[in-house]
Amino acid sequence: MTQINTLDPGASPLDYFGFELRRYREAAGLTQKQLGGIVYCTGSLVGQIETARKLPTLPFSERADMALETDGLLARLYVLVMRSQLPAWFQQVAELESRATEICTFQTHMVHGLLQTREYARAVLGVLDDTDLDDRTEVRLARQRIFDKDEPPVFWMILGEAALHQEIGGRETMRGQLERLLSFERNPRINVQVLPFTAGAHAGLQGPFNLYRVPGDPTIVYTEGYGSGHPTANPDTVKDCALRYDHLQAAALSLKDSAELIRRVMEERYGERRDSGGEPVA
Incomplete structure (x- = not known):
């Protein structure tokens, strides 16, 4: 177990966060319990974060910044902490997400992580592994902060219609996820197109892939397997996947028609069910 008096701020971003939190708290003359009362948590949780035994959340970081007058330091460190908790093979992708001005993704059966709801x-x-599930979920959602930047990337997602019907997490979770997709209808930087079943054979039959465009750098293609990721800037691969993406966009429904399909599936498949007396049922 990490002891606070031996915490090495250079060991990891999480250790550095804890070290700085403790340093600012002590400089403010506050106990862990007192700071916890100000930021709406227990003193024990403050202690766990200070000793790198618990991941901070964004609300905690922002409230601690205000309480300790750190000029946003902890909220900025939070981003590094979350990125450091990603699997090593995925950290390069998270870096690409943070630097890209345009991200194009094709997904066959699941909404991309950058647009997922918490549930x-x-x-x-949680499939096959529910250890540290709260922390791992927080780490995934932290990637979505790229859309809060002054100049967020333009994001295009072509989503196979099957993903609308694959009931992940139950009906309520799916309804919330589809509502999330519909919330981007008037956001020109986040665009969702559905590739309908009627498209038949299409250019993405080999599987999902992402394209990342970063100013001054080659375009990167990223594909993923079980427990591994495969980014490449190989010109032939990039050219091939860019062409495939163009064809997928041509085969997909328009933004307007995609939203209409999402809305229809949401209401027909995941709408609130009622009994013969008109009462909601599970």
């Missing part, structure tokens, strides 16, 4: 992400991450 949907939790259901996805």
Whole structure:
């Protein structure tokens, strides 16, 4: 177990966060319990974060910044902490997400992590492994902060219609996820197109892939397997996947028609069910 008096701020971003939190708290003359009372948590939780035994949340980081007058330091460190908790093979992808000006993704059976709701992400991450599920869910959702930047990336997602019907996490979770997708209808930087079943054979039959465009760098293609990721800037691969993406966009429904399909599936498949007396049923 990590002891606070031996915490090495250079050991990891999480250790550095805990070290700085303790340093600012002590400089403010506050106990862990007192700070916890200010930021709406227990003193024990403050102690666990200070000793790198618990991940901070974004609300905790922001409230601690205000309480300790740190000029946003902890909220900025939070991003590094979350990225450091990603699997090693995925950290390069998270870096690409943070630097890209345009992200294009094709997904066959699941909503991309950057657009997942908390409940949907939790259901996805909890398959076969529910250890540290709260923390792993928080780490995934933290990636979505790229959309809070002054100049967020343009994000295009082509989503196979099957993903609308694959009931991940239950009906309520799916309804919430589809509502989330519909919330981007008037956001020109986040675009969702559905590839309908009627498209038949299409250019993405080999599986999902992402394209990342970063100013001054080559376009990167990313594909993923079980427990591994495969980014490449190989010009032939990039050219091939860019062409495939163009064809997928041509085969997909328009943004407007995609939203209409999502809305129809949400209401018909995941709408509130009622008994013969008109009462909601589970």
